[in-house]
Amino acid sequence: MLLRLSATLWLLVASPALAADRTVYLTFDDGPLAGTANILDVLQAEQVPATLFMVGMHAEANAVNRALVQRAKSMPLVTIGNHSYSHAYNHYRHFYGDTEGVVADMLRANTVLGLKPAVHARLPGRDVFRLPSMSKDDNSLGLAQAGREDPDYEFVAASGFWLYGWDHEWVHEDSGKPVQSVDHLVSEIDHLFGYGHFVKPGKLILLMHDEMFQDAFDGKAKLAALIAALKLRHYAFGAIAGYD
Ligand SMILES: [Zn+2]
Structure with a gap:
């Protein structure tokens, strides 16, 4: 009986520490695009933090996209990050x-x-980190x-940006369709936490793209x-401001 109780207590005490040692940072790039509204719906329902690294050109493309930026800004658990104005036109x-x-x-983005320094940012096409630590x-x-x-990278960082790359990607086809099944992605994440080396120990930045989450997919x-499988x-789910 005593042993049994101790085991239960140990679990109660150990679980939060375990969770704190394994944090996933959900990040979504290139929005606002088709898919962004679905992302916000899910984040709101699940109440988990996430970062949307947005492209200025997409944000000002039309009224729907401008409204998506405002909606994302109104959500306390969502961080808007800067993913450039032009996305380098992919060159x-x-x-x-x-x-x-x-x-x-x-800076144009x-x-x-409507972001003020220090701004959380991800450079287009580059898995680069420039953080104080x-x-x-x-x-x-x-x-x-x-x-x-x-x-x-240095000049951008010195201009008031914290730059984040990623540890793992939920990959997509050219069409935007996700490649890995959810089950496969979760097993990859389990494996990485078991054996992988992250940029920061115990912290996995997961890269995804808004277009993957459209209705068609x-x-x-x-x-x-x-999110349910990770829970x-x-x-644990981390807000990017607590990463560094
Ligand atoms: Zn991008």
């Missing part, structure tokens, strides 16, 4: 060849999105390219299923 090497242009583009370059770039772009149900496994 990253050209974009990062012009340091002052990069900074101007990021601040204006459109740490700095990490994009491993997919060669050393030479990373070296050429380093002044861009059953986005609402898939995101809800992911069931006692992962």
Whole structure:
């Protein structure tokens, strides 16, 4: 009886610590787009924190998108991050060849999105971290390219931005359709927490894209299923402001 009670107590005491040691940061890039409204619906229903790294050009494209930005801003658990104004027009090497242009583009998105420093941001096309406590370059770039772009990252960071890359991605096809099933993604996340090395220990930044969550891909149900599965496994959900 005593043993049994101790085991129960141990579980009660250990569970919160376990959860605190395994935090998932949900991040959604490139919105507002088709899919953003579904994301906000699910976040509201599930009451978990998340970060939407938005593109200024998309935010000002039409009234629907402007309303999505306002809705996201009104949600206490949602952080709006800066993902540039132009998304580099998807020509990253050209974009990062012009340091002052990069900074101007990021600052223009601040204006459109109504963000004030220090701004949480993710550079388009680059898995780069520049935070007060740490700095990490994009491993997919060669050393030479990373070296050429380093002044861009430093200048952006010095202009009032905290830059976040990611640890893992829920990948999508060109159409935006998610590649991994929810079950597969959750098993990847379990595996990473068991064996992986994160940028920061015990903290997994999950990269997703708004377009994955449109109705055509059953986005609402898939995101809800992911969050439910992570809750069931006692992962904690982190707001990006608490990451560094
Ligand atoms: Zn992007």
